[in-house]
Amino acid sequence: MRFRCARVIPLCLVSGGESAKTPAVECAPALVPNPMPSKEAAELPAAASVDIAIIGAGPVGLFAVFECGMLGLATAVIDALDLAGGQCAALYPEKPIYDIPGYPVIDAAGLVAKLEEQAEPFKPRYRLGERVESLTRAGADWVLATASGDAIRARAVFIAAGAGAFGPNRPPLPHLAEYEGKSVFYLVRRREDWRGKRVVIAGGGDSAVDWALSLAEIANVAVVHRRDKFRAAPESVARLKTLASAGKIDLVVPYQLAALVGSGSGTLTAVTVEDLDGRRRDLPADVLLPQFGLAATLGPIAEWGLALERHQIAVDAASCETNQPGIYAIGDVAAYPGKLKLILTGFAEAARAAHSAFHLCRPGEALHWEYSTTKGVPGR
Ligand code: FAD
Numbered sequence: 345m346r347f348r349c350a351r352v353i354p355l356c357l358v359s360g361g362e363s364a365k366t367p368a369v370e371c372a373p374a375l376v377p378n379p380m381p382s383k384e385a386a387e388l389p390a391a392a393s394v395d396i397a398i399i400g401a402g403p404v405g406l407f408a409v410f411e412c413g414m415l416g417l418a419t420a421v422i423d424a425l426d427l428a429g430g431q432c433a434a435l436y437p438e439k440p441i442y443d444i445p446g447y448p449v450i451d452a453a454g455l456v457a458k459l460e461e462q463a464e465p466f467k468p469r470y471r472l473g474e475r476v477e478s479l480t481r482a483g484a485d486w487v488l489a490t491a492s493g494d495a496i497r498a499r500a501v502f503i504a505a506g507a508g509a510f511g512p513n514r515p516p517l518p519h520l521a522e523y524e525g526k527s528v529f530y531l532v533r534r535r536e537d538w539r540g541k542r543v544v545i546a547g548g549g550d551s552a553v554d555w556a557l558s559l560a561e562i563a564n565v566a567v568v569h570r571r572d573k574f575r576a577a578p579e580s581v582a583r584l585k586t587l588a589s590a591g592k593i594d595l596v597v598p599y600q601l602a603a604l605v606g607s608g609s610g611t612l613t614a615v616t617v618e619d620l621d622g623r624r625r626d627l628p629a630d631v632l633l634p635q636f637g638l639a640a641t642l643g644p645i646a647e648w649g650l651a652l653e654r655h656q657i658a659v660d661a662a663s664c665e666t667n668q669p670g671i672y673a674i675g676d677v678a679a680y681p682g683k684l685k686l687i688l689t690g691f692a693e694a695a696r697a698a699h700s701a702f703h704l705c706r707p708g709e710a711l712h713w714e715y716s717t718t719k720g721v722p723g724r
Pocket of ligand 1: 400401404405424425429430431432435436440442443475476504505506507508642643645674677685686687688690
């Protein structure tokens, strides 16, 4: 079962042209003053021109919709993934988070649903399943072009790209693609789907160990790792070893993945593993869950002339503005002295960026500071 996606409102295209690199920005409608968006306005056909384009629909990008909305700024949210929620939705939807203010505990999918609900009154235009490839200056605006050639024009851009457009590190196995999405998965969308199954987990880090502990409650789990030492939290490793000693998890070490055994239709029957001397054995399996981490790359964002600090974008901590005027970075992707890569930090950065970008979007207009308790939210 797929995780619930945010409502997707297709953006009108500026160009729809052949090249994502050269959008025909002349066609873009001019920016129009946008008062606090009403329900009616948000239901109009989506325009290609918004105040703020947000790259990344992770928790921080979603909260930026709310912060911008409270200042009367219209937003479009673009994400390479076909679901909203970033790491929370893609990597750990069912894990509990304990450090979101006001929620003693909330699972990651629940947090995403709450953020979508909080953003909803401001009618963001979502464009999911599209990676932003280029960012070009067009007069006072910026134009984003996606991989399929769509273009979105905005006065300011918030890059909330987390670790970048991420993807799993795949094991180099023959015929892997035939099994992916059918019996080889890189993340667990819904743990319950795997009840009673034979699950082979490969990897030795936190996520391999955490999933082994969690799935052992409902499935037959084998963990394959090339060393007998695990790079996970010591207490989790201790629990793993206790479960292995009790025969509740099959620890297959030191072994690595060698081949997939199954039907041509992507149904797995076994996973072949190999030790350091090349000795092979087959582990009966319905599902393989390789947990070799994410390929975290900024991808095209690294080519946009932004000052970088290692794999993050350097910003002014007071405003979250980058070295390019009108381009802001918030959330995990933003770097400044003392930065904490936490969701709550990203929320505050979204507020700072929205207040700074207001002056670009509404030049000459005074920004009257008001608490949400005073201002209220449309429709609430
Ligand atoms: P992300 O959630 O990474 O979202 C970024 C989005 O941008 C992605 O969806 C990506 O597809 C998209 N994107 C990137 N590049 C492009 C592009 N060019 N075009 C279009 N889209 C693009 N944090 C906590 O505060 N508390 C916790 O308890 C906690 N637990 C965690 C547990 C795990 C297992 C993991 C992996 C992380 C945890 N975190 C926790 C960290 C937290 O998830 C991140 O800090 C948070 O997700 C960052 O949010 P973000 O919106 O900045 O980026």
